[in-house]
Amino acid sequence: MDHFHYRNGQLMAENVPLEQIAAQVGTPVYVYSTATLKRHFRVFSEAFQGLDALVCFAVKANSNIAVLRVLAKAGAGADVVSLGELKRALKAGIPASKIAFAGVGKTKAEMAAALEAGIMQFNAESEAELETLNDVAASMDMVAPVSVRVNPDVDAKTHAKISTGKSENKFGIAWQKVDAVYARIGELANLKAVGVDLHIGSQLTDLAPFRLAFERVVGLVRDLRAKGHDIRHIDLGGGLGIPYDPDAETPPAPADYGAMIREVLGDMDCNIILEPGRLIAGNAGLLLTEMLYEKQGENRTFYILDAAMNDLSRPAMYDAYHAIVPVAEPSGDETLKADFVGPICESSDVFAKQRNTAPLKAGDLVAIKSAGAYGAVMASTYNSRPLVPEVLVDGDKVAVIRKRQSLDELLSLDEIPSWLSGD
Numbered sequence: 001m002d003h004f005h006y007r008n009g010q011l012m013a014e015n016v017p018l019e020q021i022a023a024q025v026g027t028p029v030y031v032y033s034t035a036t037l038k039r040h041f042r043v044f045s046e047a048f049q050g051l052d053a054l055v056c057f058a059v060k061a062n063s064n065i066a067v068l069r070v071l072a073k074a075g076a077g078a079d080v081v082s083l084g085e086l087k088r089a090l091k092a093g094i095p096a097s098k099i100a101f102a103g104v105g106k107t108k109a110e111m112a113a114a115l116e117a118g119i120m121q122f123n124a125e126s127e128a129e130l131e132t133l134n135d136v137a138a139s140m141d142m143v144a145p146v147s148v149r150v151n152p153d154v155d156a157k158t159h160a161k162i163s164t165g166k167s168e169n170k171f172g173i174a175w176q177k178v179d180a181v182y183a184r185i186g187e188l189a190n191l192k193a194v195g196v197d198l199h200i201g202s203q204l205t206d207l208a209p210f211r212l213a214f215e216r217v218v219g220l221v222r223d224l225r226a227k228g229h230d231i232r233h234i235d236l237g238g239g240l241g242i243p244y245d246p247d248a249e250t251p252p253a254p255a256d257y258g259a260m261i262r263e264v265l266g267d268m269d270c271n272i273i274l275e276p277g278r279l280i281a282g283n284a285g286l287l288l289t290e291m292l293y294e295k296q297g298e299n300r301t302f303y304i305l306d307a308a309m310n311d312l313s314r315p316a317m318y319d320a321y322h323a324i325v326p327v328a329e330p331s332g333d334e335t336l337k338a339d340f341v342g343p344i345c346e347s348s349d350v351f352a353k354q355r356n357t358a359p360l361k362a363g364d365l366v367a368i369k370s371a372g373a374y375g376a377v378m379a380s381t382y383n384s385r386p387l388v389p390e391v392l393v394d395g396d397k398v399a400v401i402r403k404r405q406s407l408d409e410l411l412s413l414d415e416i417p418s419w420l421s422g423d
């Protein structure tokens with residue numbers, strides 16, 4: 001059941017008409033459904049029932065503290081990649097013991113803060129990082145729990161810009177080198193190897209690359225254990241895709257993903273960590289926007305929206321498909337083709353080209369769907385456009401969970417140096 005649905009001719013977020021949110025908060029605005037977040041988390045978690053599994057939400061997908069709070073209450077851990085994300089996860093009530101810290105460029109300050117907080121594990125991505133982590137832990141008289149992120153050199157068969165598990169990608173340590181790396185960890189007094197980790201890419205719509213990568217990791221864990229390393233955690237990363245365009249994509253169901261994992265890892269006697277981001281948040285949010293103008297170009301109609309690529313960058317960055325629907329349910333069957341574009345001075349500020357749509361007019365509200373993951377978090381203020389607000393709906397309750405940035409707030413970050421002030 002879609003929690004964004006038409007009722008009495010109006011697109012709703014659960015029991016709240018989007019028109020009401022636009023009137024209260026203005027547009028553009030991100031709107032999230034609590035029921036969808038909870039359902040996605042539950043369905044994903046149920047796929048691992050009976051296994052010793054921990055679902056760590058990838059905070060990079062949606063880092064709003066209220067969204068994290070919903071997931072914390074449902075039992076989620078967190079996968080974080082910066083001190084900012086760590087602080088958000090902790091503030092949302094996710095216990096440090098359920099937090100993994102990933103990323104190729106962790107700073108010493110980030111390492112120290114994460115050690116201080118007592119996180120579950122660092123997912124280390126290079127030999128140099130391990131040496132630095134050992135030094136930081138030594139200076140604090142602590143032992144850092146580490147998993148090495150293995151790069152299994154598997155083609156995830158996803159968009160090139162969101163593939164991470166090939167040898168040419170910057171992520172992880174080549175799986176052929178991993179043996180030597182764990183031997184080195186064994187020599188470092190302030191590190192303790194607790195697991196292995198991998199993440200091969202995002203928006204995967206096929207189980208085969210996952211299976212290949214997981215089988216490689218299982219082989220690796222057996223070897224490491226035979227050499228005396230006590231590998232308890234196997235972190236399989238995130239990446240399971242979602243249907244942005246149900247006619248074009250049919251990603252595997254979480255239950256099938258879970259069944260495959262059970263098959264490959266079921267007898268490993270380990271704690272399995274999963275890091276879904278998009279799967280939990282993607283279809284739990286939309287970007288609500290108003291159409292400003294219609295413009296007739298050469299052989300095409302432009303629908304110019306008040307949202308732009310700075311608010312939702314996925315179409316511009318990855319040519320990503322997002323469904324676009326009118327908030328007022330179309331009364332007839334008439335359709336036409338239009339380009340949905342934003343106001344930014346870039347040719348790539350396009351949400352959809354030659355998209356079939358009901359005819360729209362200036363002032364109409366439009367929802368850009370599947371924008372709950374990698375939407376608000378990737379926004380910028382390009383063209384001096386303030387960050388847009390985020391709203392959370394729960395049944396008939398509505399709350400602004402991030403307020404709209406004001407122009408004053410945006411401009412107040414700049415300063416004119418003393419030598420330029422005056423005439």
Ligand SMILES: Cc1ncc(COP(=O)(O)O)c(C=O)c1O
Pocket residue numbers: 058061079102199201202203237238239240275276277278279373
């Ligand atoms: C290390 C890591 N874990 C988890 C994720 C979440 O991925 P997704 O949102 O595709 O589930 C990402 C992003 O791709 C990631 O880099």
Ligand SMILES: N[C@@H](CCCC[NH3+])C(=O)O
Pocket residue numbers: 060162202203314318373374
């Ligand atoms: N940001 C990307 C995915 C990359 C995920 C981060 N590893 C997207 O919107 O699809």
